[in-house]
Amino acid sequence: MDHGAAPAQPDTCAIEASDIRFSWPNSAFSMTVSEFRVQRGEKLLLLGESGGGKSTLLSLICGVVSPDQGSIRVAGQELTNLSTFRRDRLRANKIGVIFQMFNLLPYASAVENILVPLCFSPERRTRCTTPRDEALELAAALGLPRNLVTDEPASNLSAGQQQRVAVARAMIGRPEIIVADEPTSALDKKSQAEFIDLLFDQVAQAGSTLIMVSHDERLADRFDRTVQLSDLVVTSGVAVA
Secondary structure (H helix, E strand, O other), rough: OOOOOOOOOOOOEEEEEEEEEOOOOOOEEEEEEEEEEEEOOOOEEEOOOOOOOHHHHHHOOOOOOOOOOOEEEEEOOEEHHHHHHHHHHHHHHHEEEEOOOOOOOOOOOOHHHHHHHHHOHHHHHHHHOOOOHHHHHHHOOOOOOOOHHHHHHHHHHOOHHHHHHHHHHHHOOOOEEEEOOOOOOOOHHHHHHHHHHHHHHHHHOOEEEEEEEEOOHHHHHHHOOOEEHHEEEEEEEEOOO
């Protein structure tokens, strides 16, 4: 277990952050990150409890917010030099996000949910020759029955099925980086292992980098590298995100 810095190698980092300071407006919460690097193709587990700055760190990596100072490079691009619009476009093109609560469109079908990122990312859309077919193939690879994917609204699916739709949505168009926010928190040990197997298989096929946040230390052996959030992030005040 390390403090967040993978060996520095030119042009091999998917994510590089250094000397980060951030505070939320009108809040006592602040955080600092001295150094954090993730190599391309690496599967990294961030272990941390709620309130440790996890959501804020993910927001910084994804360009949802900008640091008060410091540098964050994602897929070779410096986020702090970009406008909000260009950060949004980079996130859409380069990052697939698996949210803890899935965030599916409840009345859309599973396949419609999977295709949503292609509406916002020209880069990912160009990698899909036949988007609907590829969405269906992803769903099948994740063990979702075709009739469930095409005919049922997402709100009718079980939590486990919605979780797999969320993975397919993150993976469509093969983004360079996958960020997974506590995706196994509600699963038993057997289901958790099956989910990790499916996720790793899809990440390997896409050649993506994976950053997953969890509080479950049992997952550590499955990943290339594990970092304790408390070793990486120094916070003060109460996290608001």
